[in-house]
């Protein structure tokens with residue numbers, strides 16, 4: 001049976017960075033190539049070539065159902081019964097608290113994906129092998145739980161060709177946005193190691209990186225939002241859309257389709273700025289019919305699959321494109337402000353203490369997320385206004401110069 005002590009802890013405390021904090025042998029991982037306690041069930045899933053995520057989700061349910069007779073039993077009993085990710089928010093909670101954020105849509109898609117994956121496994125495999133996959137054990141509730149565990153704990157191991165695994169006990173480490181180090185396979189020691197990126201003092205909590213994720217992504221998968229201003233990888237998704245009234249709407253949609261984009265797309269904006277793809281999409285939205293020959297080039301640049309990442313520029317429509325982005329940011333800001341203003345009064349009428357606790361908790365997460373996302377948008381609004389002012393004052397100067405020259409030659 002796998003015990004916490006199987007995790008070989010090395011005494012790094014008080015030492016410098018670059019030390020192995022622990023070593024966990026491959027035989028201890030919940031990974032695709034591992035032997036299942038119920039080996040017949042594992043063999044069936046392998047025959048059907050089930051992809052890694054649903055494979056490991058089913059593996060975890062199978063091991064959990066065996067309780068003490070599974071070698072993972074101690075680890076599994078230490079896992080949360082209800083992981084905190086957005087998978088556990090109801091549709092009405094998502095609509096109520098996250099209406100302003102694009103993360104709501106990502107959560108809805110994720111919930112539907114889990115349901116779709118479960119239904120697919122049930123139809124194709126479980127219903128044909130009810131003795132190995134009884135519905136009392138393999139059902140949507142247990143799949144929601146195991147996917148919740150995977151979203152908040154599954155580790156991608158770069159040195160094992162990106163294979164994914166649950167790494168028992170090592171996954172008890174919490175995330176810190178400023179930490180750069182993560183779990184990986186180490187060939188020489190043939191195990192999973194965690195190498196510190198700085199020295200720790202005795203008794204100090206050791207953190208790990210769950211990856212460079214925005215606050216919204218951390219809430220989506222892990223159910224928490226870092227303190228405002230502490231996440232250098234934070235970003236907010238801004239939604240841009242072609243205008244239905246556009247004379248070239250059809251041609252633009254066609255150009256976007258060629259690059260697997262649709263008439264409405266989301267782009268991540270950071271405090272440091274926005275990606276080239278967003279600017280290219282904005283150029284496409286505001287470009288007049290006379291620029292139809294450039295639609296294709298703009299759509300290609302808007303898809304991050306553009307082969308050459310050159311900074312496309314169309315000075316004649318730059319002002320319109322920036323104004324369009326500013327309008328989109330401001331419309332987003334007003335949605336956040338509406339929610340944040342209303343949030344103070346929300347749920348004051350709930351009397352059931354359990355329900356009230358849940359609502360207060362979810363509302364606080366939503367307020368933290370919306371505050372951090374709005375902060376990024378405020379910064380973009382400032383940068384955009386300043387750029388537009390510079391462009392307009394430059395144009396004014398050019399116009400004054402032109403008038404001056406005209407007067408001179410009169």
Ligand SMILES: C[S@@+](CC[C@H](N)C(=O)[O-])C[C@H]1O[C@@H](n2cnc3c(N)ncnc32)[C@H](O)[C@@H]1O
Pocket residue numbers: 080083084085152153171172173174175176221222223224225
């Ligand atoms: C991989 S587990 C980490 C171990 C966790 N402390 C446990 O023992 O279950 C991920 C979960 O830990 C919590 N967590 C991790 N880092 C956090 C942080 N910086 N702030 C708040 N919660 C965090 C979240 O609930 C997240 O879903």
